[in-house]
Structures are given as structure tokens and as C-alpha cells.
Amino acid sequence: MNVSGQQQADLDALAAEIGHGLSIDDPHGRLVAYSPHHAGADPARIASILSRHVAPEILAWQNEHGIATATEPVTVPANPELGMATRLCVPIRQGGKLLGYLWVLDGALAGAALVAVTRFASRLAAGSPPDVNSMIGRLPDSFDELAAAMPALLRTRIQICAVVPSPVAAFTGAEFRRLTTAIPSALRSSPSYIGSFVSTTHALALFSNPAAVTELAAITPDCAVGISEPALFEATSVRTAHFQALAAAELSALDPALPSPLTWSGLGPYRALMSTPDTTLSKLDSTGLLTLETYLDFGGDAKRTAAHLHLHRTTLYYRLGRVSEALGVSLDDGLTRLELHLALKHRRLARRTLG
Template sequence: MQAWLDALAAAIERSVSVDDLDGRLIAYSSRHADADPVRVAAILSRQVAPEIRRWQDRHGIATAAGPVRVPANEALGMGARVCVPIRDSGLRDAGLRDAGLRDSGRTLGYLWLLDPGQTLDDRALALAEETAREIAAAWHEDPDAMVRRLLTTGEGWNRTAPRLIQVCVVLPGSGRPERNAIGGFVTDSHAAYLLRQPADGMPEEEGVTRGYSDTMGPESAPEAYRQALTAAYLAAADPALPRHVSWAGLGPYRMLLGVADDPLAALDGEQAHTLETYLDLGGNAQRTASALHLHRTSLYYRLGRIADALGADLDDGMTRLRLHMALKKRRLDAGFPE
């Protein structure tokens, strides 16, 4: 819908928007140079004010089959505009539409074109009617079905989608849905939600596990779904992981899953040697200080610098395991002598 509205706005050089029958603002074009106070208020509140709706209704938009010109109302801060009803038409055949036949199907919503100078011509109105028909044809597609298709096949996204998305998987599927979900679907084992912005955390629920993907572009939605699903199932299987875990927070499992990142990148050679010795000796500070010929105070200072550099808690068992595995992988990657 956003793509259609932006294309229409560019073609007719007017701001356009779509409301539902309850006055909720569903979408609006990015063009807004001609916005009047009523449009600005609707964008900010996502709702058309009752007094505006009453003025619009007085001009017969609820029963109209074609474009309706709604005059300006200075007292309401409202410029003139054109309403194109979005109707549920049974006339899917292009030949019937081209013949000028109109259907008496129910109204689904309203496409609005700002027209302060009342200069929109027949060509512009015809383009608006075509856009309204496209919106009506897609109106009934279940958002959850669209999300399922996007997450499982990667189809259905376009460049007007959010720049970044995140996926959340909930186990079991009966857990509360995410507050900021665009849509989602439920399987026999889990629920998956496409989030319109990165999650800021959900309160813990008894017996419910959540896995979150990295944020990424919508073209990578299937990969985000795989990440969230993996994170959720690992969190459910391993009590050492938190009940709400992100793909980035899977610790040693990232290496087991073949994720190509290096948690040791911030360390220099001496720090890496100190950390490896400490972990090889089971985190025993006295034995580590002796092996490195350090006073214990100096060892603690080094470990503190290492923890700061990594942004990690060296007292956490899963963190230690991941770092220890990474240190041994470095040795493995160095290869064997000929």
C-alpha cells in the first residue's frame, strides 16, 4: 500500500492517505508539503478527529461509488480534498471495469487526495481510482499470511518496507504476541512474529521461551526467521541460556552453528595468552598467576582489562566456554606443521 500511495502522490503531485471506516489512518504518502493542520493531526495521532469525520460524512462519502470533492472548512483547519472510496468490488474482470460499470459492493476505506486549489483533473482522479482498486484487491489478504510468506519464502517484500526488521519466535505458540508485531503466524510448535522495530524486551512468562533474530533488511527475512527459531529452541533446550535470548546471545552455540565471528578480536597477543592460561587452569587465579609469573594483583588487573576490552563477564560460565572454544579454534586455524 505504501508503494502505491507514494507512486500516486508522485504522479498527481498531491499528498494522499488511506483511512479505514473507523477513521484510523492506515497509511500516507511520504509527500507532505501541502499538508494542512487536519492532515498533520491525523498523522501524529493515527486517527481522524470525530468532527472531521462528521464534516466528511456530510458530503456522502459513505455511499459514494466514485470520487467525492469535500470542500475546505476553515473553522476546522481543513483544506479541500477529494475522497475516493475503496470498495469491495466483485468486478475483477478488466473488460467490465473498462466499460465503466460500477459495483455496489461495500466500502472498505477511503483514499484521500489533498487538493487545496481544487485543480485535480480527470486524469488524476482516474489514477486515484485505479490505486483504490489495487488497494481493494489486496485489502482482504491476511497480514499474517503475508508475514508467513515473507518469513518462509522471502517473497512479498519491497523497498518501501521498514529498513530493518527483526523476527521473534515464541515457544509454545500460546505465549503472548509481541506488542510491536506487524503480523505473525502460529504452528503446532511455535509462533513467529515479524517486528516493525527491534524489540525492547518482554516481561517473563511462566513456561514461555522467546528467541530473537538479529536486525536485518526485509529481503533477509527467512534468515531472520531461522535465527529466531534456532535461538528459541536452544533456549528451551539449555537452562544455562536465558528464557529470552537473541541470536547474538547464544554464546558457544554460535561457534557450534558455524557463525563466522571472532569474540577475541579486541585482545592483543599478551591478553589472549593470559586469558587462555586462566581458562586452561579452570579459572584458578593462584595457579594462573604462578604459571604466568605474576603477582595475583597484577593478574586481576589484566583480567579486568580483558573483560573491559571484550565487554564480557568472565565469571559467567557460558561466556568462559565461548571464549575458551574461540582460543582453541585459533590454534586449530593456525594449521599443523609440515
């Protein structure tokens, strides 16, 4: 969920009225808003304010006390080992759907204060703006929801950027929490930025054309960034752009010959390989595959290939001769080189897991 400027002001006023610090988390532990009244802020809450995300062990403790299924306020007891004081959780629900939690720090409430907090949670649910970032994370399936939430995007041009760790893996917990805050913080000043979403395997950012690629790459130095072609904001085009961005990012991370950031148009032979079967190279072992791919990546330059592989030039020629013999082809033929190079890149492509 998101909190508007007026809702933030109302949160601050309510915290001052009841004399307790208040904060709002989404169902996944992302800190959405908090009041400046810090009298009851325990170490756990201070840490979540700094990282903008609740630690996994604290989420587990809260969930042990039934907050995810609660429809009424729930008291979560103190846990000194986690740096938590007692706090009150008021679920924020809209038509039975859990939108988040309103937390009252440092103690229990009763009487008028409890009524005021409960009513405020109800107002948050009723007036909660659409969660555009969540919709971006569910693209392309959420296209209709996003179009309804942001009708101004219809008939405009957009671009999608994807970010994946390089080498490809899941984000660490620390990197996941950092990017959840760093991406919107770095991009929200760009007039083209629409929203973003970070999952455990990749991040997506949606822009009105053109994309703020420089800013995105600057905050993801250990990642690969892929960029779709500009596309009209309509269902089919958004689906295509989503595929292009993920393919460019992941292949940039999988293939060291490709740069980052990488546009879809910069994928070169990979664009033609998306449906090409790889049956050419089955007779080569790993040494032959590495030697051949490096040789072709360097345009058939034997000197550079030998230096890159730390081989004597004679050893390189011997390996290339074995490759030619195993495949029954001549590496002096340009079309043969192109076919083999495409087949080698198809092996990289087959390792994709996203999109």
C-alpha cells in the first residue's frame, strides 16, 4: 500500500494526540510510513526505519501472534532478544484483503485512543491509493489494473528496465532491502519514472519514454540492467516490453561478452536465437566449447584468443583443429562461423530462468 501526503499528516497528528509513536507496514514488512513521535521507538523499530524494511526474524515473531489473519487489534508481546517492546497491531483491511498494519508502539491502548486508532486504520483502508508498484511487479498480467489506476498512460509510450544480479542469483537479504529503498529514492525525481518493484530475483522499473537508465545503473553496480524498446502502453506491447527487458538483463548477466546496461536492440544474435534449437555442438567437450566461443567472440583473432585463454598459439591452433575435426567443418568459412557462434550463444540463452 501507499500513503498520501494528507494521510501522512493525519498519522502525525494522531500520534501527537494519543502520545504514542505510530507506523505503517505493508503485508510483506516494507515500512510505508511512520510518525515523528519517537518516544516509544524500540531498537527493532528504529532499525526498520533506517532500512525501510522489517527484519525477517521480527516478521516471524509478529506472525506467530496471528497478525496476518487478524481482523481486530492484536497485542504483540515484547521480545527483548529482538529489541522489541510490546506493541499493538491494527490490521488495515479492505473488503477482507489485507493491505497492511498500523502499529502503536510502547504499550496498549484503551478507550478513546483505541477508538481513534481503529477508525484511522479504517480510513486508510477506504482511502488507500492504488499500489502501482505492486502492479508493476505483476506485469504483464496486471496491465488492466495499472491502466485503470493510471489512465493517463493509455496511448503514451513507455519503457521497462529490468535489473538482475550478476552473476545470476537471488538478491541477498541486504541487497533486496537496499534496492527496495534505493531504486525509488534515486529515480523519483526523474520526470519519466512511473514506479518500480523489487523481488528476490530481479527488479523492474517502469518509465515513460525515455528511461532514466544512468541513474538506475549507478545504484546497481553489481547487477545487469536490461532495457526494452519504447512501446505503446497497451496490453500486447507491454507484454513484449516486459519480455525484452528481462531477456536483456539476464543475458547481460549470463554472457560476459555483452555490456550492461543492455538494450533489446543490443542483444544482437540473441534476438534471432529465441526459438532456435541448439543441436550443432553436441560433439564438443567443455574445453572445445570454451575455445571455440572465445575465438569467435574475438572475431577469429588467434593472438587475442590465445592471450585471453592463457595458451600458447600452437596449443590454440591444436584445439581449433580438434574442434573442426569433431564437427566436420572448416572454421575458415564465414557462414560456418556465424552458425557456430549463434549455436554457442543459444547455449547461454537456454540458461535463462526469468520471464
